[in-house]
Amino acid sequence: TTEETVNCKEKIKQLPKDIYYLLKTAGEVGDYLDKKVFVVGGFVRDLLLGKENLDIDLVIEGDGLLFANELHSRLGGNLIEHKEFGTACIELENGNTLDVVTSRREYYEYPAALPVVERSSIWNDLFRRDFTINCMAIQVNKDSFGRLIDYFGGLEDMRHKKIRVLYNLSFIEDPTRILRALRFASRLGFRIEDETNNFIEEAIKDGMIGKVSVDRIREEILLLLDDRxxxxxxxxxxxxxxxxxxxxxxxxxxxxxxxxxxxIQKSIEVFSTFYKEKVNKKLIVIMELLDDLPIDEIFQVINKFVPHKSSILNIQATLEEKEHTYKILDTEDLDRYTLYNTLHKHSMEGLIFYYNNCTNGYIRHYITYYMVNLRNIKASISGKDLVDLNIKPGPTYKIIFDAILKAKVLGEIYDRRDEINYAYRLYEEIKGGRDGV
Ligand code: CTP
Structure with missing residues (x-):
């Protein structure tokens, strides 16, 4: 392992002022406590790649909690300490977060007669990590401000656009790294280096993905499916x-x-002028991915993709009703009210999925027609208008509103005036019916 003598001082100076100030202050606190301080991991990777990253991970060779308290007293914000792990997090008012961990010295015993090797604590901290490009650190103490620590060839791999693990058991020790490797390869446009590729394939063959907890799989999958x-x-x-x-x-x-x-993106855009709500594209992606599974098995895997009950129900309802919905829509002469009733209960994600998932001309036509002409139909009168018509509040109100909606969907009435007349006539009919009994 060699240490490149690259200096990142200039790059750091070009960062937004508040980040530069944070790193400088962290270094000053390190100097004050007479300890080495490094910024590590994703922040260093993204700095070298010229990408923004607001999550700063600091490693301190010494008491991390003491350091975090001193830094917090200079920067303000919110300090959260995890005493049992010796780590802390400072949430700053401008939205940046600073994580502080303590690195520890460890001794490595080599087989046979070789001496016990002591590694520096920062070496240890970096060696525990996943890929060479994530295993670099930059020192921020004043005298060494900007010094790049690159024991494992991260910079070289970055230049050759390679994702490489540090040791063969990396994926066995932490199988989520399999998904992280794919995520970084895809996000950065890097290649998974050959030997690393073999380690991944072996780990998958050994069933390591199945050993990851559902929570962690889900977190990784949601990051993998990130829109960007x-x-x-x-x-x-x-x-x-x-x-x-x-x-x-x-x-x-x-x-x-x-x-x-x-x-999917194209399908979202087809309708984008006809609705205002925010569409969760990931849900549509997941609907497409799970679509071929037998209905009764969808529930088994769905929670590996989304955590929230509402999203689970949304996906489930959409997939469960797909065949039924397509059957109703696959016809030449569907009336507006049946169309309205068939689609009105579905989420926007569900509707876009139905559109995206099929190539049938009728079905696409009806979904488009519904989105453009029917989905936004609402009664323009309110309960107050019915009170003004001297209609006594009660179950009649729902009957009247449902009837108004149906008449509007069918194009029998159009505006507020129509609705008031219609409501009044309906009420008279209902009353007449009752009086007649
Ligand atoms: N890490 C690791 N193994 C994991 C997860 C994380 O070794 N299974 C290490 C990596 O060195 C990583 C650092 O912990 O750089 C921080 O992890 P995280 O915040 O998840 O990732 P980032 O690299 O910061 O990437 P992102 O931009 O996605 O936040």
Whole structure:
């Protein structure tokens, strides 16, 4: 292992002023306590790649909690201490977060007669990490401000666009790194280096994906499906490594599926002028991915993709009703009210999925017609208008509003005036019916 003597001082100076100030202050606190302080991991990687990263991880060779308290007293914000782990987090008012960990010295005993080797604590901290590009540190103490620590060839791998693990058991020790490798490869446009690729394939063959907790798998999958990176080659990579099959044997991402996922953005845009709510694209992606699973098995895997009950229900309802919905819509002469009733109960994500998932002309036509002409139909009168008509509040109100909606959907009435007349007539009829009994 060699240490490159690269200095990142200039790069750090070009960062936003508040970040530069944070790092400088961290270094001053280190000097005050007479300890070495480093910024490490993702922040260093992104600094060298010229990408913004607001999460600062600091490693201190010494008492991390003492350091965090002193830094907090100079920077303000909110200090959260995890005493049992010797770590702390400072949440600053401007939204930046600073994580502080303590690195420890460890001794490595080599076999046979070789002496016990003592490694510096920062070496130890970096050696525990996942990929060479994530294993670099920059010292921030005043005298060494900006000194790059690169024991494992991270900079070289970055230049050659390679994702490389530090040692063969890395994926066995922490199988989420398998998903992280694909995520970084896809996000950065890097290649997974050959030997690392073999380690991944072996770990998958050994069933390591199944050993990861559902929570961690889900976190990683949601990051993998992040909108910003989805169009790149991530699905092909997931396919190549049979990741989804490891989650469920029937979850196979075919090329057809990959193309459908690629079409989602277009489908969202087709309707974008006709609704105001924010569409959760990830849910539509997940709907496409889970679509081929037998209905009764969807529930088994769905919680590996989304954590919230409402999202789970949304995906489930959409997939469960797909065949039924398509059957109703696959006809030449569907009346507006049946169309309205069929689609009105579905979420925006569900509607876009229905549109995206099929190529049938009728179905697409009806979904578009519904989005453009029917979805936003509402009664323009309110309960107060009915009170003004001397209609006594009660169950009649719901009957009247439902009837108004139906008449509007069918195009029998149009504006507020129509609605008031219609409500009044209906009420008279209902009353007449009752009086007649
Ligand atoms: N890390 C690791 N193994 C993991 C997760 C994280 O070795 N399973 C290390 C990596 O060195 C990583 C650092 O912990 O750089 C911080 O992890 P995290 O915040 O998850 O990732 P970042 O690299 O900061 O990436 P991102 O931009 O996605 O936040």
């Amino acid at each position: 990176y989805l169009d790149k080659n991530i699905l092909s990579l997931l396919n190549h490594y049979n990741i989804f099959q490891a989650l469920h044997p029937q979850l196979i991402v075919t090329d057809i599926k990959i193309n459908k996922v690629k079409d």
